[in-house]
Amino acid sequence: MNRNGTGYRRLLSSPVLSASAAVHLGAAAAVLIHPRDWPWAIGAVAANHGVLAAAGLWPRSRLLGPNWIRLPAASGARGEVALTIDDGPDPVVTPQVLEQLAKHAAQATFFCVGERVERYPDIAREIVHRGHAIENHSQRHRHDFSLLGPRGMRDEIARAQDGISRITGSAPRFFRAPAGLRNPFLEPVLERLDLRLASWTRRGFDTVTGNADVVYRRLARSLGGGDILLLHDGNAARVATGRPVILEVLPRLLERLRAVRLSPVTLRAALQ
Secondary structure, three states: OOOOOHHHHHHOOOHHHHHHHHHHHHHHHHHHHOHHHHHHHHHHHHHHHHHHHHHHOOOOOOOOOOOEOOOOHHHHHOOEEEEEEEOOOOOOHHHHHHHHHHHOOOOOEEEEOHHHHHHOHHHHHHHHHOOOEEEEOOOOOOOOHHHOOHHHHHHHHHHHHHHHHHHHOOOOOEEOOHHHOOOOOHHHHHHHOOOEEEOOOEEOOOOOOOOHHHHHHHHHOOOOOOOEEEEEOOOOOEOOOOOEHHHHHHHHHHHHHHHOOOEEOOHHHHOO
């Protein structure tokens, strides 16, 4: 936590988290003043923890702190959208994704897993060389990431931050939690590492759906400026021929964006 306490202030900037702190303090005070009220106090705390858990299981929730589910208003007004691609780099899929993006002169944001960047450094550097951005998707993409405490979360995020920065020469500015799942400890960790949490407007579920038409429709419906779209080059599902879904969907999606006059930009570019 920062010495000036800004991490705590940012954590408590959410009304839900401020209310949570009040519930805990109120329950403790109630038990001290009226010991017989302890069942009500425990019930209130348990209900509060249920709300926090539900918020952590909802990737697009802003109840636990700031969360990009759309681009800033100015970016949306310019007709910009963000293509975000998770779980890579993949030695087979990612180079093909880069070629498809190049054919359409489109920029994308790759939320990369730290250990995969270390395993495939040349691909990571090529992503950045082509004008795309690599952001932080944790070091190992642990399935239990949302169950970690502050120290465990910071270790996962900081290791990826250091590795990506060292290999690509560019420090990530955004973080996306594995599967989008998190807990109240994440926000102060991100504040300390100067990272913004980003989720998405809509996703194609292309890690579990092998039907490219279904994935495309999920992403292309009601497209508008400011949308953040999610696909995967790592852990990608396959269509019947064995081809990764993203390679079937991305060209169609890029053509659709061009048809409706929307420009794919990186999350960083949307800040300008």
